[in-house]
Amino acid sequence: MLQPTIRRGPQAVVAQCVTALSVMALSVLAWLRAEHVADDRGSDSSEKAFMVILAIALGGAVSAAAIAFVASKTSLFQ
Numbered sequence: 001m002l003q004p005t006i007r008r009g010p011q012a013v014v015a016q017c018v019t020a021l022s023v024m025a026l027s028v029l030a031w032l033r034a035e036h037v038a039d040d041r042g043s044d045s046s047e048k049a050f051m052v053i054l055a056i057a058l059g060g061a062v063s064a065a066a067i068a069f070v071a072s073k074t075s076l077f078q
Helices: 010-035 045-075
Strands: none
Touching: none
16 A cells, blocks of 8 residues: 655744644633623624624625525526
8 A cells, every 4th residue: 555655844843833832822812811801892782783783684695695696507507
């Protein structure tokens, strides 16, 4: 059997280690920052209503785009 060999230079290994450590450090910092929330703007009912309306509008736009896409693709086969 032929087994593929993957050769990596030392620079590629160092780059992957630095990337992994950076991602872990950023995730830990984000987790630590979330424990002490300084601003709570999401509790206002008008903002929640706006977000619900925005979500409904975005869902309608995505649905309309999907229907138009499917209609254009099915028209090619007729």
